[in-house]
Structures are given as structure tokens and as C-alpha cells.
Amino acid sequence: MLKFGIIGLSQSGKTTVFNALSGAHAAVGDYSTSKAANIAVVKVPDKRLDRLVEIFKPKKITHAEIEYIDIAGMSAGASSDKKKEAAYVKSIRETDALIQIVRCFENQNVPHPEGSVDPGRDITETDSELILADLMVIENRLAKLEHNIKVVKRDREEAEFRLLSRLRETLEAEKPLRTLDLTADDLKMIGSFGFLTIKPMLYVLNLGEDQLPDRAKWEADFIDLTNTAKSGLTSISGSLQMDIANLDQSERADFMKELGIESSASDIIIQKSFEIIGMIAFLTGGEPEVHSWPIRKGTTAQEAAGTIHSDIQRGFIKAETVSFDDLDRLGSWPKARETGKLHLNGKAYVVQDGDVILFMFNV
């Protein structure tokens, strides 16, 4: 399952947003003395599943899921406390993508660790910690490579040296690695390092209720953060959204309407989470279950089969595929077959968003 880490300075509203996302009730503010990470699994909304339910009348509906981890707060200068920093970096290393909560709200009762509210400064600070951690990994590896190359010249090590030098330049210019255009070969070469700044990042401006009317202006101020496909930006009011998440389904719509809020935090953030990580979903349908499966763009049919079960991947024969739009229009699997909209794809077929697939396999 995809893991998203929620990071940001202490008291920026991480746990509040976590609760808003997951409907959980983790303690916030002064009550958040426990430093264990909060973890929640959240369903990804997908309207296409509703239509599949009409078509297949299944016993069970399963949404794609994302795991959110509220990573224990990093106070300013965490890097001076080696043990704390190591734990912080380790939890981040284990995630697939990051969500950075940026405090914009003013609140006299919640002192900012830096003494003032300054979102730009906080972003720089949080990003710099990650950049430093990556730089350290690169410096160590470069030193080793330099030594090795002196002893024996090896093409592979020289190529790695060149690539890492390029990454170092980027980091020294205080840019995260996600801003680089790296080839598949490059990524393979550096895959084992677990770089932090290469992970997709969603910046979430945490606005006070009073700042909500100026949402567009706040987002415009930070739009530069989204100059790569692997980063995104949104704004919400964390505490309002947490209240919304705590309401019953029936009260929720009215409350949101009253406040002029169109989408819930979970809808906004989950959607954006999916986008920055380059995720799509394929669907499976039948009488027992309709199911939405998250995969990365570019995943082949055989790899996609593996997300369901390793046996299906191993014994893969064909993937019978119809696009959601065709199935939606035609209304049934037999109809899709009759009209030639059902395609038999081999293992190298690149799965498209919304493909409805029936895997044929042999074990």
C-alpha cells in the first residue's frame, strides 16, 4: 500500500489534518504528548466504482487505499539532536510521498516554535532538513566511489559518480531532487539510496478560518513550489476540516454549505496525493466484488496482475480489458464483448487509468 508521511514543523497542524483526512481522533495541541506516529488507512474516492456496482451488482466494494502517517513533530533544528533526527529521517525514508503541513493560521494560544507565523520560512526550513539528509548520503557515497575509481576504473562506478555529482549540485543549490528530470536508468542507479527530496511532495497551507476567503491569494503566493510534476499545493483550514470529518454524514453537507466549503479535506488531499505520485487506478468487477487498484502510470498488465496476487502475475496469460468509458456506455461485459470493445492484451500492455480488467491466468 502507498504510504504518505505527514511532515512539518511542530504545531503546524499535522495531527489536525491527519484527523481531518482519516476521521481519526488523535490528540492535538497540548494533548499530543505521545510521540508515537499516528497511522490511518484511507479509502480513495472513485465515482467509477459506483457505476461498476450498478453493472456487476457485487457483494462487496473495495476502494483503493492510501496509508497516512502523522510523523512525530520535528522542531526547528532537529538536526542538532542526532537520535531524534535519525528517527525522523527513518520514518520519512519509509514513505512513498510526503505531505507538508505549513502553518498559516494565527492563534495566540498556540505559540509558533519560531516565535512568529512565517510560512515561507517554515517551508524552507522543513525542506532544508531533507536536503541536508540527502546531501550527507551523497557525500558519503561519493567519497567511497572516488576511492574505488582510483583503485580500478569501472564504467559503472564512473557513471554513478557523474550522476551523484549532478544530484549534489542540485541539492547545494537548495533544490529538492524531485525537480530533476531523471531517466529510468538514473533512477535505477540511485534507487537504493532512499533519497528524501526525490519523493513527491504535497504542500498543504493550513489556513485559519478567517483566512479561508483569501485561499486563492495564499495559493498564488506559493505557486512556485509546484513547478515540478512531482509536487502539488493546496490549502485548507485544518481545524474546520477536522470538525467536518467528525460530523455525521447527514450533518456534514449542511455544515459545509453554510461555511461555503465545497470539498472535504480528505477529498482534496487524497485526490492531490494520487496526482503527485503519478498514480492511476485500474478496476476489476464481478459478482463477488468490484475493486479499484492503484498502480503507477506505466505499469504493465503483468505487473498490475501482481498487485492482485502474485499467482496471477506468475501464471499470467492475458488481460481481457475494456475501458471504463466503454463499459459505462455499453452497460455490461457481454455487450462489450459483442461490440468488440473487449480487448485481449498481453503482458507488456501498459494499463490505462480506468481500464476494467479480467485477468486470465494459469497456476
Ligand SMILES: Nc1nc2c(ncn2[C@@H]2O[C@H](COP(=O)(O)OP(=O)(O)OP(=O)(O)O)[C@@H](O)[C@H]2O)c(=O)[nH]1
Ligand atoms: N486556529 C487554528 N488552529 C489550528 C489549526 N490547525 C491546528 N490548529 C491548532 O494548532 C495546535 C497544534 O495542532 P496539531 O495538529 O497538534 O499540530 P502538530 O503539527 O500535530 O503538532 P506536533 O505534533 O506537536 O508537532 C492545536 O491546538 C490545534 O487546535 C487551524 O487551522 N486553525
Ligand SMILES: [Mg+2]
Ligand atoms: Mg501532532
